[in-house]
Amino acid sequence: MCMAILKKVEQTMMALNGDEAVAWAVKQSNVDVVSAYPITPQTIIVERISEFVNNGEMDAEFIHVESEHSALSAAWGAALAGARAFTATAANGLALMWEILYITASTRTPVVMAVVNRALSAPINIHNDHSDTMGARDSGWIQIYSEDAQEAYDNTIMAFRIAEESLFPVMVTLDGFTISHTLQNVSVLPDDVVSEFVGVRRIPRIKLPRIHGDKEIPLMLNPKYPITFGPLDLYDYYFEHKVQQNEAMKETFPIIERVHREFGEISGRSYDPVFMVPYRTEDADVVILGLSSTMSVVRKIVDDLRSEGKKVGAIRLRVFRPFPADHLRKELSEFHAVGVLDRCISFGGEGGPLFTEVRSALYGLPSRPIVHDYIYGLGGRDLPHSLIRKIYEELLSARAEPEVPVVRYVGVRE
Amino acid sequence: MSTWRPDIKELARKEMQTRPFESGHRLCAGCGAPIIIRQIMMAARKPVVFVNATGCVEVATSIFPYTSWNVPWAHNAFENAAAVGSGIEAARKKLFMAKRFENDPDVELDYDVVVLGGDGGTYDIGLQAISGAFERGDKILYVLYDNEAYMNTGIQRSGGTPFGARTTTTPVGSVIKGKVQFKKPIVDIMVAHRIPYAATVSSAYWNDALVKFRKGFEAEGPVFIHAFSTCPLGWGSETAETVKIMKLAVETCVFPLYEVENGQYKLTGPSLAIAKNPDRKKPVEEYLKLQARFRHMFRPENKWMLERFQEWVDREWELLLKKAGF
Ligand SMILES: Cc1ncc(C[n+]2csc(CCOP(=O)(O)OP(=O)(O)O)c2C)c(N)n1
Numbered sequence: 001m002c003m004a005i006l007k008k009v010e011q012t013m014m015a016l017n018g019d020e021a022v023a024w025a026v027k028q029s030n031v032d033v034v035s036a037y038p039i040t041p042q043t044i045i046v047e048r049i050s051e052f053v054n055n056g057e058m059d060a061e062f063i064h065v066e067s068e069h070s071a072l073s074a075a076w077g078a079a080l081a082g083a084r085a086f087t088a089t090a091a092n093g094l095a096l097m098w099e100i101l102y103i104t105a106s107t108r109t110p111v112v113m114a115v116v117n118r119a120l121s122a123p124i125n126i127h128n129d130h131s132d133t134m135g136a137r138d139s140g141w142i143q144i145y146s147e148d149a150q151e152a153y154d155n156t157i158m159a160f161r162i163a164e165e166s167l168f169p170v171m172v173t174l175d176g177f178t179i180s181h182t183l184q185n186v187s188v189l190p191d192d193v194v195s196e197f198v199g200v201r202r203i204p205r206i207k208l209p210r211i212h213g214d215k216e217i218p219l220m221l222n223p224k225y226p227i228t229f230g231p232l233d234l235y236d237y238y239f240e241h242k243v244q245q246n247e248a249m250k251e252t253f254p255i256i257e258r259v260h261r262e263f264g265e266i267s268g269r270s271y272d273p274v275f276m277v278p279y280r281t282e283d284a285d286v287v288i289l290g291l292s293s294t295m296s297v298v299r300k301i302v303d304d305l306r307s308e309g310k311k312v313g314a315i316r317l318r319v320f321r322p323f324p325a326d327h328l329r330k331e332l333s334e335f336h337a338v339g340v341l342d343r344c345i346s347f348g349g350e351g352g353p354l355f356t357e358v359r360s361a362l363y364g365l366p367s368r369p370i371v372h373d374y375i376y377g378l379g380g381r382d383l384p385h386s387l388i389r390k391i392y393e394e395l396l397s398a399r400a401e402p403e404v405p406v407v408r409y410v411g412v413r414e
Numbered sequence: 415m416s417t418w419r420p421d422i423k424e425l426a427r428k429e430m431q432t433r434p435f436e437s438g439h440r441l442c443a444g445c446g447a448p449i450i451i452r453q454i455m456m457a458a459r460k461p462v463v464f465v466n467a468t469g470c471v472e473v474a475t476s477i478f479p480y481t482s483w484n485v486p487w488a489h490n491a492f493e494n495a496a497a498v499g500s501g502i503e504a505a506r507k508k509l510f511m512a513k514r515f516e517n518d519p520d521v522e523l524d525y526d527v528v529v530l531g532g533d534g535g536t537y538d539i540g541l542q543a544i545s546g547a548f549e550r551g552d553k554i555l556y557v558l559y560d561n562e563a564y565m566n567t568g569i570q571r572s573g574g575t576p577f578g579a580r581t582t583t584t585p586v587g588s589v590i591k592g593k594v595q596f597k598k599p600i601v602d603i604m605v606a607h608r609i610p611y612a613a614t615v616s617s618a619y620w621n622d623a624l625v626k627f628r629k630g631f632e633a634e635g636p637v638f639i640h641a642f643s644t645c646p647l648g649w650g651s652e653t654a655e656t657v658k659i660m661k662l663a664v665e666t667c668v669f670p671l672y673e674v675e676n677g678q679y680k681l682t683g684p685s686l687a688i689a690k691n692p693d694r695k696k697p698v699e700e701y702l703k704l705q706a707r708f709r710h711m712f713r714p715e716n717k718w719m720l721e722r723f724q725e726w727v728d729r730e731w732e733l734l735l736k737k738a739g740f
Contacts, residue, residue, distance in 0.1 A: 077505070225520060231478045
């Protein structure tokens with residue numbers, strides 16, 4: 001859901017499903033190397049990219065790896081060697097990459113990956129929830145959640161810029177089947193406009209005084225100026241490096257914002273605010289905060305309830321990592337109650353991952369809203385309108401002293 | 415293939431000047447791996463980019479803020495070095511063809527990708543990624559330095575550990591004595607991928623090793639080189655005897671030297687000499703007795719272990735002779 005149309009640029013309206021929208025973005029973004037392994041519901045992305053490459057419509061090397069573990073490993077190697085690298089996966093594929101997620105982020109390697117959100121086994125289930133990317137939340141990747149196919153397209157294009165300017169890998173997520181497999185009208189920018197926006201991969205230059213003196217050298221695998229990537233780092237440096245990595249991640253906020261602003265200028269689709277998108281919140285008493293495609297349904301219920309005179313609103317979080325805690329504190333402090341939608345369970349935890357994070361961000365405020373957690377939609381379970389209404393009703397009547405438990409399951413049979 | 419003949423003196427001089435692999439690394443005295451690395455560097459025809467799987471070599475040569483590598487070097491994880499190599503080679507090819515850095519005098523894209531893994535990273539956990547890279551035909555030179563156990567984590571058995579050997583996970587107990595299984599035939603497994611070139615090398619035979627590495631670089635497609643690598647700590651051998659042990663492994667046919675060009679097995683160096691003159695084949699005891707990991711096999715009640723070891727070596731040698739046309 002883009003907030004405003006800035007200006008009209010000539011774009012083609014195409015009927016694409018979310019996976020195809022991602023593939024189109026990759027095709028237009030001067031990607032040098034794609035390595036990927038199929039998994040439902042991501043498969044269409046790699047199928048379309050294969051077609052583009054095999055038809056000569058896309059000038060990239062496609063590495064048909066034998067596993068997701070190798071998919072990310074090869075993308076890492078390619079990015080380190082100076083290429084713009086892309087891969088895509090879902091659920092078990094992402095879980096198989098777990099080790100390499102951390103390595104990619106901690107070596108500050110700008111890989112872009114589309115993750116089509118899907119429930120994790122067992123039992124095996126191909127439908128949507130966020131257990132896969134939430135499991136990867138601490139791995140050091142920027143995570144941008146898309147609401148629809150248009151956003152999946154836009155986010156993928158922006159991701160290349162964000163990754164390369166911040167030196168962080170970026171995960172663009174889209175909900176399995178809900179977005180990946182349903183057709184939508186997607187405004188597709190002209191090839192040359194995207195190509196110019198993303199440019200070709202530029203290699204930053206750094207100084208390594210002890211090895212290469214004062215010379216600024218390209219940060220890549222390069223025999224002219226060799227660099228050692230991925231060394232052993234013991235207790236004398238590791239901690240500092242991790243703290244630096246975390247601080248660097250916080251510095252990506254302005255980069256993410258700037259890239260969105262510049263993208264708005266070429267596409268006419270403005271994502272402002274970038275990190276969380278409010279809907280009818282100005283005078284709202286209570287809001288539902290959540291991620292991805294579910295929030296378009298929630299907005300519909302907001303409209304219904306507003307017409308009944310109820311002061312409700314909604315906020316969609318677009319960027320979950322880095323976590324925009326400051327934005328959230330500003331946005332949420334005045335509400336009576338906030339219902340957090342978590343499409344993920346944290347076994348043995350005190351609520352889902354979004355809830356614990358939101359509550360933790362708000363805890364220090366002198367005045368803060370009541371926060372309830374609503375875990376929903378696991379394994380593709382529907383969240384009908386009636387249940388969203390019920391959540392709003394609960395929030396409207398929530399007492400200042402929150403009832404226990406504050407964590408509920410909505411849409412589950414007892 | 416290559417008609418290149420190494421001039422050791424000339425190469426040594428060049429190495430002293432460029433020092434692609436610096437001294438001062440923290441590998442053990444007597445470790446076979448650094449010799450292999452230096453031989454790879456000497457045989458290189460172009461600049462190289464090194465990919466290293468997790469293991470002794472990786473941890474001992476890259477302890478931040480130091481590095482032993484004067485060539486571009488990348489370590490990602492234990493089981494994926496071949497996949498990383500594939501990614502680098504794909505990027506190199508793409509950027510080279512797109513003339514991406516043509517006007518940048520600071521970037522070189524005409525290089526060869528070397529992937530280095532231990533026996534654990536090759537026989538076991540990394541096998542899938544290597545198989546994938548070989549099936550795709552990605553041009554990487556994969557070098558296995560085989561010290562026959564997981565040394566970095568403290569001498570546990572691997573698929574490359576020989577029969578009878580004592581490791582910390584195959585201890586010599588009262589019931590089970592050392593490793594029960596024989597070594598996995600890793601070269602045959604790799605050759606079955608129909609790669610253009612595979613070979614075994616022992617650093618004790620410089621000339622043979624350098625020529626094979628060079629052939630590996632020149633081959634059009636993926637290459638597998640199995641380099642034998644003594645580990646004084648894990649094997650319980652004398653540091654000064656590394657080269658002697660590497661020689662004896664060849665002379666006893668425990669580790670024969672051969673190459674496989676497009677599926678054709680060919681014995682080389684001393685192994686070829688033994689094939690022509692079987693009297694030269696030494697008994698395995700001569701090799702085994704220099705290593706504490708086999709000491710229990712010399713006890714009278716465990717004589718059967720020596721016999722089994724010898725039988726296995728003889729059988730494998732016969733198979734190899736057949737494959738090489740003897
Ligand atoms: C996924 C994974 N499992 C286990 C380890 C622990 N580990 C690090 S190095 C190593 C053994 C390496 O053995 P090998 O490949 O034979 O090389 P060597 O150390 O003997 O030279 C192991 C088990 C790891 N790094 N990653």
